[in-house]
Amino acid sequence: MDIQLDQISKTEALIKINLKEADYQPKVEEKIKEYSKKANIKGFRQGKVPKGVIQKMYGKSILVDEINHMVSHKVMDYIKENEIELLGEPLPNQEKVEGLDWDNGSEFDFEYSIGMAPEFEVKVDSKVKVDTFSIKVDDALINETLDNLKKQFGEMTNPEQSAEGDSLYGFIQVEGQEEPAGTTLDLTNVEKKSLKKFLEQKSGDVVEFDVEKTIKDEAARAQFLGENKDLTGKIKFEIKNINRTIPAELNQELFDKVFGKDAVKTEEEFIEKVRTAISENYNRETDGYTQLKIRDKFIEDTKIELPDEFLKRWLKLSNQEITDEQIEQEYPLYTNDLKWSMIKSKIAKANEINVEQEEVVEAAKNMIRQQFGSMGMSEQMEANIDTFAMNYLQAEEGKNYRQLQENVFNDKIISFLKDKVTIKSKEVTAEEYKEKA
Structure with missing residues (x-):
C-alpha cells in the first residue's frame, strides 16, 4: 500500500492511497472463509458452503467493505503517525470512488482532502489591553431594588x-x-x-x-x-x-422572606445585604462580559489562516439539511469559535494548563450546591454529594462530563489570561451598562 501527502497550501492537503491486490486480497479471502462457515444457504449444510458460492454471492460486497475499512483506518493512522492536526474530518473524493471498477480492477486509488491547523503565534502579556465595565451600585439602584422587593413580597x-x-x-x-x-x-x-x-x-x-x-x-x-x-x-x-x-413594609417580616429567618435584624443590615447581593450579581454579569471581551481581543489580534473552502464543504457534508446561505451566514461565528478553541489549546500547551478529573468532579459538586443554594442543602444531601456528582457526570453517555470539563478548562484559561493582560474597567451605572454592553 502506497500513501502520500500532497500539500496544496499551508492549511489544505490531499492524502493519496494506492492499494494493490496483495494489500487487500488476504483480508478478503479470510472474510470469505468466515462467510462460508457461518452462511445459511438453501441446498448446503451450514459451515459447508463452497467458497466459490460465497464469492459469487457476496464477493463484491466483501471486497468493497474490506477495502473501505482498510483505507479509512490507514488514513487515520497516517494522520496520527505524522502528527497532523486536523480541522474538520478527511473528505473522500467521491468522483474517484464512483469511478472505481470493482468487478474487474485489481489496483485501486483513493484520495482524501484534509484541512490542517496552521502555525500561529499568540501574544500573552501586559501589552494586550482589554476594556470592560464595572457597575456602580448607587443609591438609585438600591432604592429601585428595594421597591422591587417590596412589590415582589407585597x-x-x-x-x-x-x-x-x-x-x-x-x-x-x-x-x-x-x-x-x-x-x-x-x-x-x-x-x-x-x-x-x-x-x-x-x-x-x-x-x-x-x-x-x-x-x-x-x-x-x-x-x-x-x-x-x-x-x-x-x-x-x-x-x-x-x-x-x-408594597410590603420594610420590616422584619420582609427581611425574613428575602434572606431567611433572623438573617438580618435591622433596616441598615437589610439594605447593606441587598447592596452586597446586587454587587455580587453585577460582578458575575460584568465578569461574563469581560470574558467575552478577552475572547474577542485574542481572536482579533491572533492571525490564523483557515482552509475556508474546505471547512465550508465539510460543514455542508456533515449536515445535509443546512443550506449554502446558512453556511455563509453562520460561518463567521463558527470560525470565531474554532479560532478561540485553537488559541486556548496553544496557550494551555505552552503553559502546561490541564484539567484533572478531581477538578471536574469538584465543579459538578459546586454546580449541584448552587442549584440548591436558595433553599440550602441538608446535611444528608451534602453527605451524598459525591454520589450526586458522579451520577450527573456519567449521565448522557459522558456528555455532561465533557461539557463540564470544557467549562473548567475555559475558566482556567480565562483566569490565566486575566493575570497576564491589562484590563481597564470603566465604572458605569446599571442603565449605562445595558446600553453599552
Missing part, C-alpha cells in the same frame, strides 16, 4: 377600577378564536401617552388600542400577545381582572 389585591401601576388580566379578542388564551397587560409597559385609556377601567370593559404604538418594548409586547404574536395594528382587549400589589 399583598395582591383586586380593585374594582384600574390605576397606574396595575396589571390587567384578560383576553385578546380575535375573530374566529373560540377559546382565547388569557394574558396579562402590565401597565408599566404601556407608553405614557397611551396610558390614560387603561385607567379607571373595570372587569368586562374592552379597550381597543394599537399594540405596536402602545407597547413599544418588543419583549413585553411578545409576552403580552403570546399565541397571538403575529397580530399587528389595532386589537381589542377584554379585561377580566385587575391586579394591584400593595
Whole structure:
C-alpha cells in the first residue's frame, strides 16, 4: 500500500492511497472463509458452503467493505503517525470512488482532502489591553431594588377600577378564536401617552388600542400577545381582572422572606445585604462580559489562516439539511469559535494548563450546591454529594462530563489570561451598562 501527502497550501492537503491486490486480497479471502462457515444457504449444510458460492454471492460486497475499512483506518493512522492536526474530518473524493471498477480492477486509488491547523503565534502579556465595565451600585439602584422587593413580597389585591401601576388580566379578542388564551397587560409597559385609556377601567370593559404604538418594548409586547404574536395594528382587549400589589413594609417580616429567618435584624443590615447581593450579581454579569471581551481581543489580534473552502464543504457534508446561505451566514461565528478553541489549546500547551478529573468532579459538586443554594442543602444531601456528582457526570453517555470539563478548562484559561493582560474597567451605572454592553 502506497500513501502520500500532497500539500496544496499551508492549511489544505490531499492524502493519496494506492492499494494493490496483495494489500487487500488476504483480508478478503479470510472474510470469505468466515462467510462460508457461518452462511445459511438453501441446498448446503451450514459451515459447508463452497467458497466459490460465497464469492459469487457476496464477493463484491466483501471486497468493497474490506477495502473501505482498510483505507479509512490507514488514513487515520497516517494522520496520527505524522502528527497532523486536523480541522474538520478527511473528505473522500467521491468522483474517484464512483469511478472505481470493482468487478474487474485489481489496483485501486483513493484520495482524501484534509484541512490542517496552521502555525500561529499568540501574544500573552501586559501589552494586550482589554476594556470592560464595572457597575456602580448607587443609591438609585438600591432604592429601585428595594421597591422591587417590596412589590415582589407585597399583598395582591383586586380593585374594582384600574390605576397606574396595575396589571390587567384578560383576553385578546380575535375573530374566529373560540377559546382565547388569557394574558396579562402590565401597565408599566404601556407608553405614557397611551396610558390614560387603561385607567379607571373595570372587569368586562374592552379597550381597543394599537399594540405596536402602545407597547413599544418588543419583549413585553411578545409576552403580552403570546399565541397571538403575529397580530399587528389595532386589537381589542377584554379585561377580566385587575391586579394591584400593595408594597410590603420594610420590616422584619420582609427581611425574613428575602434572606431567611433572623438573617438580618435591622433596616441598615437589610439594605447593606441587598447592596452586597446586587454587587455580587453585577460582578458575575460584568465578569461574563469581560470574558467575552478577552475572547474577542485574542481572536482579533491572533492571525490564523483557515482552509475556508474546505471547512465550508465539510460543514455542508456533515449536515445535509443546512443550506449554502446558512453556511455563509453562520460561518463567521463558527470560525470565531474554532479560532478561540485553537488559541486556548496553544496557550494551555505552552503553559502546561490541564484539567484533572478531581477538578471536574469538584465543579459538578459546586454546580449541584448552587442549584440548591436558595433553599440550602441538608446535611444528608451534602453527605451524598459525591454520589450526586458522579451520577450527573456519567449521565448522557459522558456528555455532561465533557461539557463540564470544557467549562473548567475555559475558566482556567480565562483566569490565566486575566493575570497576564491589562484590563481597564470603566465604572458605569446599571442603565449605562445595558446600553453599552
